[in-house]
Amino acid sequence: xxxxLEIRNLEKRLGDFALHxxxxxxxxxxxxxxxxxxxxxxxxxxxxxxxxxxxESGNIFLFGRDITVLPPEERGFSIVYQDFMLFPHLTVFENxxxxxxxxxxxxxxxxxxxxxxxxxxxxxxxxxxxxxxLSGGEQxxxxxxxxxxxxxxxxxxxxxxxxxxxxxxxRLRQELKRIHRxxxxxxxxxxxxxxxxxPLADRxxxxxxxxxxxxxxxxxxxxxxxxxxxxxxxxxENIFRGSAVRRGDEVEIDxxxxxxxxxxxxxxxxxxxxxxxxxxxxxxxxxxxARNTFRGTVSEIQANGxxxxxxxxxxxxxxxxxxxxxxxxxGLTPGQEITVIFKASAVHVFPA
Amino acid sequence: xxxxxxxxxxxxxxxxxxxxxxxxxxxxxxxxxxxxFDALVRSLQSEEILFAIGLSLVTSVISTGLCALVAIxxxxxxxxxxxxxxxxxxxLLNVPMALPxxxxxxxxxxxxxxxxIGQFLENIGISVVFTPLGIIVALFFVNVxxxxxxxxxxxxxxxxxxxxxxxxxxCSEWRSFRRTTLPLAKRGLFAGLVITWSKCIGEFGAVLILxxxxxxxxxxxxxxxxxxxxxGDIELAIAAAIILIAISIASLLVLEYFAxxxxxx
Numbered sequence: 001x002x003x004x005l006e007i008r009n010l011e012k013r014l015g016d017f018a019l020h021x022x023x024x025x026x027x028x029x030x031x032x033x034x035x036x037x038x039x040x041x042x043x044x045x046x047x048x049x050x051x052x053x054x055x056e057s058g059n060i061f062l063f064g065r066d067i068t069v070l071p072p073e074e075r076g077f078s079i080v081y082q083d084f085m086l087f088p089h090l091t092v093f094e095n096x097x098x099x100x101x102x103x104x105x106x107x108x109x110x111x112x113x114x115x116x117x118x119x120x121x122x123x124x125x126x127x128x129x130x131x132x133x134l135s136g137g138e139q140x141x142x143x144x145x146x147x148x149x150x151x152x153x154x155x156x157x158x159x160x161x162x163x164x165x166x167x168x169x170x171r172l173r174q175e176l177k178r179i180h181r182x183x184x185x186x187x188x189x190x191x192x193x194x195x196x197x198x199p200l201a202d203r204x205x206x207x208x209x210x211x212x213x214x215x216x217x218x219x220x221x222x223x224x225x226x227x228x229x230x231x232x233x234x235x236x237e238n239i240f241r242g243s244a245v246r247r248g249d250e251v252e253i254d255x256x257x258x259x260x261x262x263x264x265x266x267x268x269x270x271x272x273x274x275x276x277x278x279x280x281x282x283x284x285x286x287x288x289x290a291r292n293t294f295r296g297t298v299s300e301i302q303a304n305g306x307x308x309x310x311x312x313x314x315x316x317x318x319x320x321x322x323x324x325x326x327x328x329x330x331g332l333t334p335g336q337e338i339t340v341i342f343k344a345s346a347v348h349v350f351p352a
Numbered sequence: 353x354x355x356x357x358x359x360x361x362x363x364x365x366x367x368x369x370x371x372x373x374x375x376x377x378x379x380x381x382x383x384x385x386x387x388x389f390d391a392l393v394r395s396l397q398s399e400e401i402l403f404a405i406g407l408s409l410v411t412s413v414i415s416t417g418l419c420a421l422v423a424i425x426x427x428x429x430x431x432x433x434x435x436x437x438x439x440x441x442x443x444l445l446n447v448p449m450a451l452p453x454x455x456x457x458x459x460x461x462x463x464x465x466x467x468x469i470g471q472f473l474e475n476i477g478i479s480v481v482f483t484p485l486g487i488i489v490a491l492f493f494v495n496v497x498x499x500x501x502x503x504x505x506x507x508x509x510x511x512x513x514x515x516x517x518x519x520x521x522x523c524s525e526w527r528s529f530r531r532t533t534l535p536l537a538k539r540g541l542f543a544g545l546v547i548t549w550s551k552c553i554g555e556f557g558a559v560l561i562l563x564x565x566x567x568x569x570x571x572x573x574x575x576x577x578x579x580x581x582x583x584g585d586i587e588l589a590i591a592a593a594i595i596l597i598a599i600s601i602a603s604l605l606v607l608e609y610f611a612x613x614x615x616x617x
Binding site: 052085 | 519520527531
């Protein structure tokens with residue numbers, strides 16, 4: 001992997017908010033996402049990469065060259081904000097041509113570049129329009145065209161989909177994927193939607209309170225969250241506090257009412273997380289190699305769409321997910337006795 | 353019952369509004385119609401009034417230009433910058449606006465007259481006191497805070513991210529201001545300049561003290577009005593007043609027209 005951007009120990013304080021010791025490496029052509037809740041500092045990080053905000057300490061390297069103090073106009077990065085920021089006093093054409101005009105590109109070449117990128121984004125018909133007459137999705141494409149026409153070394157996307165409705169979001173996700181494939185541009189995309197990740201991200205960083213808490217592929221983050229924050233944020237439903245004691249190859253985690261079996265190097269006070277889709281629900285007790293088997297009563301059934309959430313009280317409430325078909329076949333009703341089964345490896349253990 | 357009560361109140365308020373409008377109209381029209389018409393036309397063409405019109409136009413335009421030159425950068429830095437003492441600076445900048453113009457005039461007179469700075473300027477040939485230059489200085493001093501205030505709120509309403517985007521598209525700091533914030537501030541800037549100019553045309557107190565009231569030398573329209581009132585030349589005074597009214601109404605109309613056109617809100 002050729003490293004395009006390296007961020008080393010970045011620190012920035014802005015009022016009550018601070019970026020803490022941010023270090024990241026981004027490869028050429030990579031689609032890199034930064035995931036975190038609102039207020040985690042994602043936009044500040046993006047604006048610092050763009051050169052709009054000056055960091056207090058730490059360095060940013062572009063192809064090995066230190067660009068920490070380089071002004072934004074000399075970095076060759078383009079930014080697309082979540083509210084698009086199309087210049088309201090210019091037509092769509094002039095918005096897209098904005099950066100090329102600054103380069104004093106001869107008009108025929110400028111026009112060709114603008115029409116070329118407009119075709120790629122499907123906005124050729126909108127070039128003479130004023131930005132405020134466009135729909136959200138059209139403004140989004142125009143802003144993307146304005147950024148991409150500069151052939152940026154890195155495209156910075158600040159929650160580009162949060163101002164769009166659900167249907168446009170799904171379309172835009174596919175669009176972004178296609179653009180990334182066609183242009184090969186390195187992308188840093190920040191979002192607080194977990195569902196944006198899988199179709200797009202090669203790798204991602206999870207941010208919490210101005211710090212990066214985990215970096216990896218979406219699969220790694222989803223399957224091996226390194227903290228309960230990441231687990232929660234990526235949708236892990238069953239999270240318990242307990243104390244872990246080693247017993248041979250595995251540990252026993254005492255939750256009080258029940259004891260879980262898990263595989264982890266951790267001992268002492270821990271947090272145990274189990275994804276709802278890793279629980280097996282069975283009306284009859286049955287023998288399996290799974291180390292965790294508990295009897296309990298169904299306390300709640302929420303049928304929504306194809307999947308239903310079933311909460312079983314096994315001493316602690318445990319949430320499982322089954323298809324509506326299975327729900328029907330098992331004939332589950334609240335108050336019914338049921339067995340909950342999951343493997344020791346399904347229990348994700350984090351330090352408390 | 354309730355509806356009837358409300359409409360009685362509304363009718364009452366409406367009557368008060370009508371009475372006020374009639375009062376304003378009668379006061380102004382009465383003044384315009386007071387002198388014989390031919391005497392008024394003669395006064396409007398007199399050397400003194402023509403001189404006053406010319407001097408008022410020249411000094412107000414120069415002052416407005418100076419105000420813009422200073423107010424744009426100051427307003428921008430107050431809108432965008434964070435620096436220690438910003439609050440104190442804001443308060444100090446508003447002082448000339450809150451000050452009675454006569455007091456501003458006296459302070460300016462002392463600064464440019466007997467003070468060592470005034471003496472120094474006098475020695476290098478720049479004389480401000482009792483000269484047309486004094487008119488420009490007085491107009492600038494009392495009006496620049498207004499323009500800064502208007503432009504500051506204009507700039508504050510423009511999202512700084514327009515400039516951030518422009519920077520990433522290759523613009524220097526100055527170019528991104530030139531190409532995004534400044535054109536986006538066009539309406540506020542235009543309104544601010546019209547207001548500043550019309551206040552310059554009407555300013556009396558500060559000009560009277562700093563530039564004096566010398567006939568055919570520092571005689572702007574308000575000064576002409578004052579001088580001719582005090583000597584009893586009522587036609588000349590009213591001629592000056594009519595031109596001032598015409599300018600006020602014209603600038604109001606221009607402002608109304610552009611306020612209605614809200615293309616970039």
